[in-house]
Each structure stands twice: as C-alpha cells, then as structure tokens.
Amino acid sequence: MSELLLKLVEIDKYFGKVHTLKNINLDINKAESIGLVGDNGAGKSTLIKIISGYHQAEKGEIYWEGKKVNLRHPKIARALGVETVYQEQALAPHLSIARNIFMGREISQTAGFMNEKKMAEESMSALECLGLNIRNSEIPVSKLSGGERQGVAIARALHFHAKLIILDEPTVALAVKEVQEVLQFIRHMKSQGIAVIFITHNLHHVYSVADRIIVLSRGEIIGDIKTKDTDVDKLSDLIVTGTMGKLA
Amino acid sequence: MKANVLLRYKFIGVLAIFVVLILLVGFFSPGYTFTTVQNIGNLLSFGPELAIIVLGAGLLMIAGEFDLSVGSVLAFCAFVFQRLFTAGLHPLLSFIIVIAVGAVLGFINGIITVKAKILSFITTLGTMMLWRGLTLLLSGGIQSPCDTSAYPRFTALFSGTIGGFFPAQAVWYILIALLLVFLLHKHKFGNWVYSTGDNAMAARSMCINTDWVKIGCFMIVGALVALSSVIQIIRVAAFSSRVGTGWELRVIAAAVVGGTSLRGGRGTMIGIFLGACIIVIIENALTIMRLAYEWTFMVYGLVIMSAALLDLFIEKRKTKLAE
Numbered sequence: 001m002s003e004l005l006l007k008l009v010e011i012d013k014y015f016g017k018v019h020t021l022k023n024i025n026l027d028i029n030k031a032e033s034i035g036l037v038g039d040n041g042a043g044k045s046t047l048i049k050i051i052s053g054y055h056q057a058e059k060g061e062i063y064w065e066g067k068k069v070n071l072r073h074p075k076i077a078r079a080l081g082v083e084t085v086y087q088e089q090a091l092a093p094h095l096s097i098a099r100n101i102f103m104g105r106e107i108s109q110t111a112g113f114m115n116e117k118k119m120a121e122e123s124m125s126a127l128e129c130l131g132l133n134i135r136n137s138e139i140p141v142s143k144l145s146g147g148e149r150q151g152v153a154i155a156r157a158l159h160f161h162a163k164l165i166i167l168d169e170p171t172v173a174l175a176v177k178e179v180q181e182v183l184q185f186i187r188h189m190k191s192q193g194i195a196v197i198f199i200t201h202n203l204h205h206v207y208s209v210a211d212r213i214i215v216l217s218r219g220e221i222i223g224d225i226k227t228k229d230t231d232v233d234k235l236s237d238l239i240v241t242g243t244m245g246k247l248a
Numbered sequence: 249m250k251a252n253v254l255l256r257y258k259f260i261g262v263l264a265i266f267v268v269l270i271l272l273v274g275f276f277s278p279g280y281t282f283t284t285v286q287n288i289g290n291l292l293s294f295g296p297e298l299a300i301i302v303l304g305a306g307l308l309m310i311a312g313e314f315d316l317s318v319g320s321v322l323a324f325c326a327f328v329f330q331r332l333f334t335a336g337l338h339p340l341l342s343f344i345i346v347i348a349v350g351a352v353l354g355f356i357n358g359i360i361t362v363k364a365k366i367l368s369f370i371t372t373l374g375t376m377m378l379w380r381g382l383t384l385l386l387s388g389g390i391q392s393p394c395d396t397s398a399y400p401r402f403t404a405l406f407s408g409t410i411g412g413f414f415p416a417q418a419v420w421y422i423l424i425a426l427l428l429v430f431l432l433h434k435h436k437f438g439n440w441v442y443s444t445g446d447n448a449m450a451a452r453s454m455c456i457n458t459d460w461v462k463i464g465c466f467m468i469v470g471a472l473v474a475l476s477s478v479i480q481i482i483r484v485a486a487f488s489s490r491v492g493t494g495w496e497l498r499v500i501a502a503a504v505v506g507g508t509s510l511r512g513g514r515g516t517m518i519g520i521f522l523g524a525c526i527i528v529i530i531e532n533a534l535t536i537m538r539l540a541y542e543w544t545f546m547v548y549g550l551v552i553m554s555a556a557l558l559d560l561f562i563e564k565r566k567t568k569l570a571e
Contacts, residue, residue: 054453075455089453092446094513095439103443104454108437115432 004066005164005195006051007141011060013046015220020046022219023219024060028164029159033186033196035227037217039239043236044199047216048166051197052084055076083156085170090153093142097134100141101156109129115194121170126159127152131184147178154185158194165189171205217242259519261558262507265551266522273533281536289415293407293483295387296421299524300476303421303428305467306503306520309464310432312445312512313361313368318473318499319492320379321353325477327383330394330487331383339402347474353379354470358463368462376496384489392487406482417479424472429517446482446513501548502527505555526551 006028013021021043029033035036036044049055053071062069064080071077074084089101099106107115108121123137129236132151134144141149150170157165167186171179186209191197200206206213207227215223215238223238253381281287301318308315325346336348361368396403408416426550432438444458445453451458481487506523508515530551534544 030470074453078455084453086449086453089447092443092450092513094446095442099439099442103439103451104456106439108436111432112436114436114439116434 003030004028005032005064007061008051009061009239011050011057011062012051013055014059014104015042015046018071020219021050021057024221026221026224027213028195030163030195031193031211032211033190033198035210035213036197036216037201037203037206037213037235037239041221042216044216048168048197050165051077051164052082054084066124068223078160081159083162083164083167084166085150085153085157085168087168087172090095091149094140094195095146096140097127097152098137100152100181101126101137101159103156105160113206117231121157122159126155127145129158130155131186145178146174147181148158150178150182151185154182154189157240158189158192161221162194164195164197167196169199169201179205194237203235207232207235215239258333259507259522260281260514260563262505262519262522262526264531264556265505265555266526267559269526269533269551270527273529273537276469277536278538282533285328285413287536288531289413291310292530293415294417295525295528296417297476297480297483298502299421299528300424300479301469301495301523302427302499302506302524302527303517303520304465304472304498304512306506306508306515306517307428307432307441308462308469308568309466309503310445310512310515311441311447313462313465314372314500315354315357315404315466315469316372316496317353317357317376317379318469319495320468321350321473321475322480322492322495323383323447323489324353324379325350325474326481326487326491327387327489328420330392332394333394334392335415338522339396339399341520342462343402346478347471349563350470350472350474350477351467352468352470354473355463357470358466361466362459373440373520374495387487387489389489393485393491394481394487395485397480398531403482405567407492417483420475420479424475425521426515432517437461437464442513444512472511476494482569501552505551506553523555 004027005025008024008026010026011021012019024047036047046055050057050071053074053076056072062071069076069080091104095103098116101123102119107118109115120137127134127137130151132148132155134148141152144152154165154167170182174182178213183205186196186198198206210227213223213225213227213230213235214221215235217239223243272278280456282518285353301322305315305318316403328349329346332345333339353375357372360366361371373436404416405421406416410416415465431443439458440461443454443456477491480491502524503515503520504510505526506515506521507519508523530547534547551571
C-alpha cells in the first residue's frame with residue numbers, strides 16, 4: 001500500500017501581478033516517480049521551487065508525511081528530506097567530486113576543519129551505491145561526462161537521505177547513452193524507496209520511468225495521469241492544446 | 249600516482265616559474281647583486297608589505313570578487329595610525345584600532361557589492377577614490393612623521409629581525425600565509441569560498457550564504473591591508489598620502505601569476521604566496537639590473553602570459569593522465 005509523502009492543497013503563487021500557479025492540488029506517494037511536464041512558462045520550475053522551500057506560496061497548505069509544514073527556507077525542506085538537483089546550478093565545475101558532494105555540509109571536526117579522508121571515503125561509497133564507476137573522488141567534476149555529473153548530483157542527494165528528490169531537466173543536452181544512465185539512476189532511486197519528481201520536455205524519457213505524469217499548463221494542473229493509462233501522443237496533444245478532458 | 253601529484257599540487261607551474269626566475273635573476277644580475285645578503289634582506293623586509301595584501305586579495309579573487317581599493321585603504325589606515333599615535337595613544341592600541349578600521353572598510357566594500365548587487369570591480373573603484381580623497385582631505389596632502397622608536401618592542405615586532413638577519417615582516421608574511429593555507433584548503437569556510445567563486449548559484453542552492461562568504465573575504469583583505477600599512481609606516485617612520493598608489497594592479501597581477509583565475513573558483517594559497525614572491529622579485533630585479541622603466545611593463549606582461557600558458561599546459565597534462 002503506497003503511503004502519502006507530500007500533499008499540496010490549493011497552492012497559489014503570484015510574482016507581482018502574474019498568477020504563476022493556480023489552485024495546485026497534488027499528492028505524491030513514497031517511492032513514486034512523477035514526471036512533471038508542460039510547455040515553457042507553465043509553472044513547472046515555480047512548483048518545484050515551492051516544494052523545495054525556495055519560494056513561498058501566497059495561499060494554500062503543504063503537508064509532509066501527514067503533518068502540516070511551512071517550507072519557508074530550503075534548509076527546512078532539506079531537513080525534511082527534500083533534495084533538489086537544479087539544471088546548471090548543481091555542481092561547481094572546478095571543485096572535486098568529494099567537495100561538491102559535501103558542499104555546504106562538509107564533514108568537519110574541531111573548529112570547522114574538514115575531515116577530507118572521511119569525505120573522500122563517503123563520496124566513493126555514495127558513488128558506488130548509485131553504480132557510478134568513478135575511481136577518484138579528487139577529480140574535478142568538469143572532467144566528467146554529462147551523465148556522470150548528473151550521477152554525482154544525484155549521489156549527493158541520496159547520500160543525505162533524501163525521501164524526495166527533484167530533478168530539473170536531468171536529461172537535457174545529454175548523449176543517448178548518458179540519458180539511459182540518468183533514467184537508470186531514477187529507477188534506482190525508486191527501488192530505494194525514494195520519491196522522484198523530474199521536470200522534462202522529453203515525453204519519451206518521462207514515459208520510460210515515471211509512474212505518474214502531471215501536466216501543467218499556464219499555472220494549472222490539467223492532467224494527473226498514470227503512465228500506463230496514456231501514451232506519448234495523447235500526452236503531447238494534451239500539452240499542446242492545454243485543455244482538460246481530451247483523454248476519455 | 250603521477251596524476252595524483254599534479255591534481256593535488258596545482259601550484260607546480262608557479263613553483264617552476266619561481267625557481268627559474270630566481271636562477272635567472274641570480275645569474276644575470278650585475279655582480280650577482282641579487283644574491284647578496286643585503287639584497288635578500290631588502291627583499292624580505294620590503295616585499296611583505298605588498299605580499300601580505302596579495303594573500304588576501306587572492307583569497308577574495310577565488311571567491312569571485314576584486315578589490316581595487318587596497319592602495320587607498322593602505323593610505324587611509326596609515327593616516328589613522330599616524331594620527332592616533334601622535335595624539336598619544338599607545339601604538340599597540342592604535343594598531344588594533346587600525347586593523348578594525350581596515351576590516352570595516354572591507355565590510356563596506358563587501359556589503360555594497362552583495363546587497364546593491366554591483367560588480368566588485370565598480371564598487372571598489374568607487375571606494376578607491378573615496379578613501380584616497382578622504383585621506384588627502386584630512387591630511388592636507390602633507391607628509392607627517394610617525395616615529396615609534398620610543399616603543400622599541402612594538403617597533404621590533406614589525407621591523408626587527410630574528411637571529412640578527414631574518415626580518416619580522418617576512419615572519420608576518422609566512423605566518424599569515426600559513427593561516428590562510430589552513431583556512432582556504434582545510435577549513436569548511438575555504439570550501440564555501442571555492443564554491444562561491446566557482447558556481448555561486450550551486451553554493452546558494454546548497455544553503456551556503458555566499459553574501460557573507462564574500463563579505464568575510466573583503467574584511468580579511470581590509471585587515472591585511474591595515475596590517476601592511478602599520479608595517480610600512482613603522483619602517484618609513486612617516487605618513488605620506490601617496491602610499492599605495494598603483495598597488496591594486498600589482499596585487500591582482502601577483503595573484504594571477506600565482507595561478508588565480510580572474511573568473512573565480514580557482515587558485516591555491518601556495519600559488520598566491522609564490523605569485524607575490526615572483527612579483528616582488530621581478531620588481532627587485534628591475535631595480536638592481538637597472539633596467540629602464542619601460543621594461544617593467546614588458547616583463548610583467550611576459551611573466552603573466554607565461555604563467556597563464558603554463559597553467560593551461562598543466563591542465564591539459566592532467567586531463568591526459570587522469571584518463
């Protein structure tokens with residue numbers, strides 16, 4: 001029986017006069033993987049930023065594991081177990097893998113001095129857990145392939161015991177093989193009991209790993225469908241026309 | 249193993265330049281003047297005045313910001329020290345106050361840059377003018393004496409020698425360099441500095457307060473400039489409103505020669521330490537070799553270009569070996 005992890009109730013978000021999110025109602029269960037799709041400007045980024053505590057909604061409530069929460073800062077969301085992997089903002093290219101994984105959460109002993117040996121060991125085990133075959137955690141991440149970089153960012157989220165991982169366009173600009181690696185990471189997270197929300201424009205990618213697909217259009221959810229109940233063409237129609245009730 | 253060495257010791261290029269430079273200058277200086285005890289003594293006494301500031305400025309550059317106001321802050325701090333001391337305040341107390349003043353000026357640079365979201369280049373261009381102007385206004389542009397010899401222990405702390413030879417200024421430089429090596433490379437604050445300079449958005453999404461990291465670095469620069477101003481004024485025993493003129497570019501050049509990227513996020517404290525030594529040695533060499541002033545620019549240009557190209561070469565070697 002799937003348990004409810006996150007519940008958004010009547011969420012409204014404004015940026016000045018722009019009504020970016022309208023009456024969003026969303027349930028996310030544990031170990032569920034959700035594809036968040038919709039055209040540009042639909043409000044996908046805003047929605048995930050509300051869930052990760054980066055923005056605050058003007059109206060509505062958020063419940064985490066049944067309890068009402070106020071996600072007024074990313075630190076609070078992170079403490080609950082929400083980790084986000086943003087597109088270009090995930091990693092510092094010239095820093096090593098270990099330093100990236102522990103960015104802002106460095107393992108330190110007395111007076112804040114880092115325990116680099118422990119950071120290296122734990123980085124390697126975090127990478128291994130995800131099945132990433134990287135031999136040296138001192139390599140700067142800019143030397144890794146796009147798929148491996150996503151892997152490092154995801155390994156970071158996993159290492160800090162995330163219960164919900166949000167991925168912002170994880171497969172964009174990746175080669176075919178790298179895309180498969182990332183989709184495999186997403187399946188791995190599911191198998192670990194972690195819920196995943198990922199934003200994508202690529203309906204084929206979403207179709208291959210998501211349990212459910214949420215379609216956003218002009219700030220509203222116009223579709224909340226189980227993947228097995230739809231197909232890529234129907235999804236595409238829905239997004240393009242932006243109307244409800246097209247799926248019989 | 250070889251790849252690990254290059255990966256770990258990113259300052260190897262700078263070290264190579266440093267060694268080659270010493271050999272060249274040592275060999276080609278007329279009468280081998282470079283290697284005389286007196287010249288080395290001069291290098292170790294005067295060099296740290298610039299070099300100490302380079303350590304801080306390099307740290308700030310790794311965080312992704314610049315401070316063009318260092319020369320003006322130097323003059324302003326010297327002015328404050330001179331006025332406090334000649335007004336009768338104990339030199340140690342004057343020293344402490346001046347360090348605080350330097351830190352505050354650094355804070356001002358930092359807070360304007362991060363809160364008003366102005367490029368630090370512009371902010372510090374403004375403060376550079378401001379503090380220089382204020383110093384000139386308040387001092388009337390007049391040189392004033394500042395003789396601390398009545399306090400021999402205090403004076404020796406900043407201009408004495410250890411073992412009859414090794415200058416106190418050099419000891420200050422080495423101690424501060426060690427402190428900053430630990431701060432930048434071993435402390436978590438150092439990781440925040442690198443993260444902020446390399447990808448500020450990533451750092452912020454990892455809940456690093458990049459604003460305070462930058463302000464902290466600006467304050468370190470300010471405090472180090474203040475220290476340098478006291479070291480200098482004790483040596484010269486006088487305040488001059490023209491001190492520090494043109495220092496900002498020497499400081500940045502030294503940090504760049506030391507392998508610090510102008511784009512932020514890259515550099516090592518040992519590299520910065522060596523870069524400062526290299527610039528000081530070049531300036532010394534130009535003097536003792538009696539090269540015409542015009543050559544100064546050529547030499548600076550060549551050294552900076554070589555440092556940049558060597559850095560690129562080593563980066564490429566690292567990629568090859570890591571594969």
